[in-house]
Amino acid sequence: MTTTSDREPGVRTGRRIGEVDAVRSFALFGILIANVVAAVTGIRSMQGGTFDFTFTFDTPVDQAVSAVVDAVFVNKFFVLFSFLFGYSFTLQLDAAARVQAPAVPRLLRRSAALFAIGAVHAALLWFGDILTLYAALGLLLVALRTLTPRTAVITAGCVLLSVAAVQLQMTSGGGNAEPPFDVQALDGYRGGPLDTLNAQLTIAPFFVMIIWLTQGPPALAMFLLGLAAGKRRLLEDVPALARWLPRIQWTGFLVGGPAAIWSALAAEGSQSPPGYVGALTTFTNPLLTAAYVATLLRLTRGRGGARLLAALAPAGRMAASNYIAQSLIFVLIYTGYGLALVDRMPLLGVVAIAVATYLTQLVASKWWLQRHPYGPVEWLLRSATNARFPS
Numbered sequence: 588m589t590t591t592s593d594r595e596p597g598v599r600t601g602r603r604i605g606e607v608d609a610v611r612s613f614a615l616f617g618i619l620i621a622n623v624v625a626a627v628t629g630i631r632s633m634q635g636g637t638f639d640f641t642f643t644f645d646t647p648v649d650q651a652v653s654a655v656v657d658a659v660f661v662n663k664f665f666v667l668f669s670f671l672f673g674y675s676f677t678l679q680l681d682a683a684a685r686v687q688a689p690a691v692p693r694l695l696r697r698s699a700a701l702f703a704i705g706a707v708h709a710a711l712l713w714f715g716d717i718l719t720l721y722a723a724l725g726l727l728l729v730a731l732r733t734l735t736p737r738t739a740v741i742t743a744g745c746v747l748l749s750v751a752a753v754q755l756q757m758t759s760g761g762g763n764a765e766p767p768f769d770v771q772a773l774d775g776y777r778g779g780p781l782d783t784l785n786a787q788l789t790i791a792p793f794f795v796m797i798i799w800l801t802q803g804p805p806a807l808a809m810f811l812l813g814l815a816a817g818k819r820r821l822l823e824d825v826p827a828l829a830r831w832l833p834r835i836q837w838t839g840f841l842v843g844g845p846a847a848i849w850s851a852l853a854a855e856g857s858q859s860p861p862g863y864v865g866a867l868t869t870f871t872n873p874l875l876t877a878a879y880v881a882t883l884l885r886l887t888r889g890r891g892g893a894r895l896l897a898a899l900a901p902a903g904r905m906a907a908s909n910y911i912a913q914s915l916i917f918v919l920i921y922t923g924y925g926l927a928l929v930d931r932m933p934l935l936g937v938v939a940i941a942v943a944t945y946l947t948q949l950v951a952s953k954w955w956l957q958r959h960p961y962g963p964v965e966w967l968l969r970s971a972t973n974a975r976f977p978s
Contacts, residue, residue, distance in 0.1 A: 605900050606884060608901075608903030608904050609883065609896050609899040611668075611903035611904075612899040612900060612903035613880075615903070615910065615913070616945045617879075620656060620660045620938060620941050621656065621664060621665070622713070622913070622917075623938075623941045624653070624937060624938065624941075626917065627929055646933070648934075652935050654851050656938070658847045658848050659847070663847070663875055665802065666809055666873050666876045667880065669806040670809045670810075670812055670813040672721055672724075672809075672810055673810035673815075674814070675813075676694075676725070677818055679693070691729060694728075695726070695729065696974060698722045701968065704907075704964060704967065705718025705722060709787075709791045709794075709795050712911070712917075713914035713918070714790050714791040715794055716798075719795060720799050723803075724810055727810075731811070732814075736815035736818045737815075739811040742811050743807075743812045746811070747805065747870060750808070751866040754865035757865065776921070776923055777923060778927070780924050783922045783923035783924050832881040833881070833885075835881040836881035836885065840875070842871060842874050843871045843877075844878070846871035846872075846874075847871065847872070898953075899949070901955075901956045902953075905963075908965060909952065913944060960977070961977065
């Protein structure tokens with residue numbers, strides 16, 4: 588495996604797996620695009636006590652950007668982030684074994700710290716926080732840590748089948764729906780800092796609950812697949828990857844790609860697309876995500892692969908810090924904490940700012956890791972995990 592710290596800062600040898608960090612960094616990019624577009628669109632749409640999908644910026648360019656984001660990003664990188672969480676869980680088990688420490692207390696402390704960080708993140712910055720869900724599902728992984736890879740894969744498949752079955756029962760929605768919270772509080776995002784804080788505290792509990800209910804089961808399935816892959820050391824098995832990456836790449840693009848395009852078109856202009864769309868993409872989104880990852884891993888093994896790995900891996904090593912930093916940048920640009928541009932920016936501009944944010948994070952992460960062994964949030968999580976402050 589190419590994990591050479593002597594080549595570039597932020598890409599480590601030995602126990603740190605450079606490719607895993609690079610994939611995690613890539614997931615950060617997709618999560619950023621999906622989250623910022625969802626947040627801006629969501630805040631725009633919830634006005635006057637109803638969900639109103641008539642936007643200030645609704646030109647053909649805006650519609651095209653929205654369709655591309657739906658097809659390429661939405662629910663693809665959430666899948667990848669969840670898979671990597673499960674994979675990293677096995678690395679945490681290995682870390683405990685290396686120091687001959689009981690794994691369960693370490694993992695419970697880590698989950699508690701992650702939940703606390705996520706709760707603060709949801710209350711103050713991003714109402715779509717996923718960290719609290721991951722912390723709760725991490726407790727399930729602790730209970731399921733002895734599953735064999737085969738059993739974990741079968742269980743994940745059963746969970747996905749259950750999700751698809753539920754989605755098949757859903758039908759298209761029409762008209763405006765009455766949300767179970769004071770939508771007028773969202774005007775706070777166009778006001779001052781205290782107005783924005785009030786809006787966050789008003790809607791965050793509702794959105795966190797929705798995320799737990801809708802994304803919890805598929806996230807658990809991806810956790811289990813990551814657990815199985817981690818136990819098999821899939822991302823470290825170079826011969827197996829060499830055989831399987833091309834097949835994964837083309838299967839994912841040929842099956843998952845058309846399904847993603849079709850689902851994006853089916854959802855265009857609809858607040859609630861037909862249930863069979865969600866049921867299908869429950870299985871095809873992971874295929875497309877796997878194709879993304881296969882393409883990235885093949886690029887890291889080709890000409891210029893070492894430079895690509897060195898560029899991406901540092902941001903992946905401090906993924907939690909970068910995830911929260913993305914939220915901070917978002918609120919300073921789009922809410923009353925800062926410029927309050929939420930309804931003053933076309934979607935193409937929103938995506939362009941997100942891309943610039945990610946590129947800046949790549950540079951900043953490399954700079955930080957030249958001076959510190961961990962990102963700020965990673966330092967907190969490591970402190971909680973080991974019950975002592977690292978240097």
